[in-house]
Amino acid sequence: MEEVQEIKEEVREIRIDNFDKIRILELDACTNCGECIKWCPVIEVAPELTLSISPPAKIRKLKKILTAQYGLRRILFGKKDNFFNRLFKTPTITKEDIEHFVTDIYACTTCRQCHMVCPAHIETVELWERVRRSLVDAEYGPLENHKALILSSRAYDDPWQQPRSNRARWTKVAKKEGRIKEVPKTIKLPQGLAPPNPPIKRKF
Known part of the structure; x- marks a missing residue:
């Protein structure tokens, strides 16, 4: 019986040049305190989506995608530095992972409430808008x-x-x-x- 080789669909890269240094640093500023979850109007009407659309969850997913495709810390500290390649195993990302992330990003109403209550003062709306721009550039957005x-x-x-x-x-x-x-x-x-x-x- 011939072996059937699985063909993985190519995952398009999310452009990181839409993010400035402040936005990248803010990804590590989130403390996962959960204060934003209490005030999110989308989570209020759909609490079952908390684990996917909450700001901390979206930040974690974005970090995973950028690390898998670029190596976030390598971008911050220089591409010639291979320290992080040795220290961290770059995670893999699938097209399904990104498609789920796209749905979560567009579920946000950009009401800015999460920014107002964030103890780290993360500019969440600015971050979400830049993410959406990158998703559109990569032809993952807009939604149908x-x-x-x-x-x-x-x-x-x-x-x-x-x-x-x-x-x-x-x-x-x-x-x-x-x-x-x-x-x-x-x-x-x-x-x-x-x-x-x-x-x-x-x-x-």
Whole structure:
């Protein structure tokens, strides 16, 4: 019987150049105190996701990915230093690991509550946004249900697939209900400067 060799799917690298030195150092600043977990609105409505979407959990996963792909401490202290290669065994990372991490990262609402209560003052939202940027650069993001929003934003400058001419329509209703005194004037760009509303193409 012929041996079937398992072919592992290539794992694309997460760009580390989207992280500055402060963001990298903050990965080691987390003390896992759990204070952020008490205040996270996502965990409040979905406590079963605590072990995957909590800030400490996401930081641990990010460190594992970066260490597996680059060697985080080697980036900080120079690529020519092989000390960490001898001291630490570089962990392996799979595509499934990264895909789970992507889902966890996008579960965050970036409300900034975790930063406000963090005793180490980690800029968590800045960190999550840079992670998302790196995931998109590596073509792991955005999520499938985000693509329609992106296409709409490109076509209409809004995520609701509504033409720009409808933006001020709510003001007429608001004036009729007495919520505003006057309907604000619509600012129109000179002819030729206003971008058209192109049809949304489902090719991403």
